[in-house]
Amino acid sequence: MAWKAWCGGGIGPLHGNAYNGDSSQVMGLESGMSNAVIIVGTGLAGYTTAREFRKHDQRTSLILITQDDGRSYSKPQLSTGYRKGKSPDALAMADAVTMETQLDARIITRAEVQAVDAQACQVRLRDETLDYASLVLAVGAAPVDLPLGGDAAGEVHRVNDLQDYARFRAAADDGQRVLIIGGGLVGCEFANDLADAGKQVVQVFPESEPLARLAPEPAGAALREALGEIGVDVRTGLTVDAVDRAGSDYRATLSDGSQVTADVVLVAAGLRPRTQLASAAGLTVADGIVVDRYLRSSDGRIFALGDCAQVEGHVFQYVPPLTAAARALGATLAGDPTAVVYPAMPVMVKTSCCQVVCWPPADAAAGSWHYEGEAQAMRGEFRGPDGQLLGFVLTGKRMRERMELTEQLPTVIPG
Ligand SMILES: Cc1cc2nc3c(=O)[nH]c(=O)nc-3n(C[C@H](O)[C@H](O)[C@H](O)COP(=O)(O)OP(=O)(O)OC[C@H]3O[C@@H](n4cnc5c(N)ncnc54)[C@H](O)[C@@H]3O)c2cc1C
Structure with missing residues (x-):
């Protein structure tokens, strides 16, 4: 099944169409309308989505917009880079011009998206208004x-x-x-x-x-x-x-x-999803921009992922969930609707003095913690009344047990 989406037209399943690798076939379009995919944000969520999209579609025009300089970098390295003497330039893997070539995309840097007009399928920058067939909000989260x-x-x-x-x-x-x-x-x-x-x-x-x-x-x-x-x-x-x-x-x-x-x-007091653009555009917003398992917001042409999104009720501000989401969304944007699957994705804390990996149980989960070992060789398991493993923590020398425990955890968003 593929979706057909166009401005003013809404969304519906498109049956029996052989997909030829050109998403304009399914995204869009009556003559004169844009078939562009626009991604707002060039963090890990924006760039990973762009890469995944290009694996499926090399023809549709792709535009990325960012209010920063568009350099591609791995944010997790910011909190471990000082001792290694890593300058910002050393942490940047590619500049925006290189990314434009890699992604065969236009990348508009130092440009804030000021508004999204969901009816007209347009994003408004200070000096320019751009039409989209599909829009991805990958705008991240702001410090509390x-x-x-x-x-x-x-x-x-x-x-x-x-x-x-x-x-x-x-x-x-x-x-x-x-x-x-x-x-x-x-x-x-x-x-x-x-x-x-x-x-x-x-x-x-x-x-x-x-x-x-x-x-x-x-x-x-x-x-x-x-x-x-x-x-x-x-x-x-x-x-x-x-x-x-x-x-x-x-x-x-x-x-x-x-x-x-x-x-x-x-x-370092936490981050709050950036939801202002979405709510001003009339999209449903709760703890983040509300999206379903297809990363689709309350407007079927607008998608969201990464730190700004609440996917099927989950706001996860970590890399593995956004990578899974980007993989699914890249296919969806290219006309092959693909639901995201979230396995349990334990969080690694990169503290070399005592490494910690943890998967916390859901807030409302019934059960209790049991521990083996202590300090820098600890294994904690949170099990429900039926014995099911619902969460775990490992420190230091026990870190190597994480795969065994992860495999026993229930899937967060099943396939
Ligand atoms: C110090 C630190 C260490 C971390 N360590 C880990 C770790 O070890 N493991 C892990 O899994 N996760 C870690 N994380 C979390 C992880 O890095 C984030 O979940 C991830 O990088 C978020 O990516 P994102 O693309 O959603 O958001 P961001 O990287 O914040 O990107 C948002 C993008 O949106 C753009 N933008 C926002 N608003 C607008 C607008 N109106 N117009 C135009 N552009 C706009 C910004 O310019 C930016 O390009 C860490 C986070 C931090 C801060």
């Missing part, structure tokens, strides 16, 4: 704003792209003392990386252990101890209320009244 007071609250760093990384690196090069606000995966990875690079790191977060939203407490405690052993001053159960300038230093005031003096402050 913390309610920080103080006269230097606007000077804290957040690292969510190459440009942020460049600014943070330059600041960290100039100072020795780094305050990290946040105890999730990204905060812990930066703490580990910077401590390994010889920085004095203080890490502050409100939870009782790191990785609170990802891993059970014993695993978080193992990581906290390991971070302490490499010199990170981990302060749990505290928030940072204000960041002020004190001469050339920053002075942070914590919720217990204590103060931390630092040269650089990094906030």
Whole structure:
């Protein structure tokens, strides 16, 4: 089955058409209408979708639009790149011009999509309006704003792209003392990386252990101890209320009244899906842009994936889910509707002082955790009342058991 979609025409199954590798055959089109596929975003979700699409269709015009410079890079390396001395240029794998050639696409850089007109099938940039037959929103997620007071609250760093990384690196090069606000995966990875690079790191977060939203407490405690052993001053159960300038230093005031003096402050407090474009276009939005298993939004010509999307109820801000989604969407955009399948995709925390891999059980899951071993050789299993494995955590030496456990987990979105 293939879908037929055109502006003003809606969507319906198109039967009995031999597919010849040209998606204009199924995407589109009455004369004069665009058959272009437009992808907004050149992060891992946007570029992976483009690559997957080109495996199926080499003829349809493909346009990518990004508000950044369009360099292709692997975002997970941002939190482990400092100690390795990786400059932003070294982390970039290809510039936008190279990507245009690789993908046989037009890539419009430093251009914010200001609006999507879902009725007219158009995206509006400041200087240009473009028609699409299919539109993919791969706009990622933005750092959560913390309610920080103080006269230097606007000077804290957040690292969510190459440009942020460049600014943070330059600041960290100039100072020795780094305050990290946040105890999730990204905060812990930066703490580990910077401590390994010889920085004095203080890490502050409100939870009782790191990785609170990802891993059970014993695993978080193992990581906290390991971070302490490499010199990170981990302060749990505290928030940072204000960041002020004190001469050339920053002075942070914590919720217990204590103060931390630092040269650089990094906030790693989570990311919120970018949904504004979608909601302004009238698409259904909840925790992310709501899409079905075909990555299709409430408008059948607009798709979403990656950090901005809520796929069948799941917002996963990791690489393996977006890779699975891009593979399915690449085929769908080329006229072969393909549903995404999500197996369980455990999350690796790249903290060399104590590696952690975890698959948390669903929030409402009944069951309990059982542990073997401890600290940097721990295996935790979360089993339901019927004995089914629903989640697990491994640390350090037990990491090699992850395949065996992953295979026992239920599929998240079955085929
Ligand atoms: C420091 C760090 C470490 C991580 N480590 C891991 C890890 O070890 N393993 C793992 O699986 N995941 C990790 N992640 C998560 C993973 O990197 C992300 O899930 C993934 O990179 C998200 O890709 P994306 O394409 O959805 O979003 P992004 O990379 O944020 O891309 C969004 C794109 O949309 C563009 N855009 C947004 N709005 C507009 C607009 N209006 N107009 C035009 N363009 C727009 C942006 O310019 C950008 O090109 C990490 C994340 C961070 C921040």
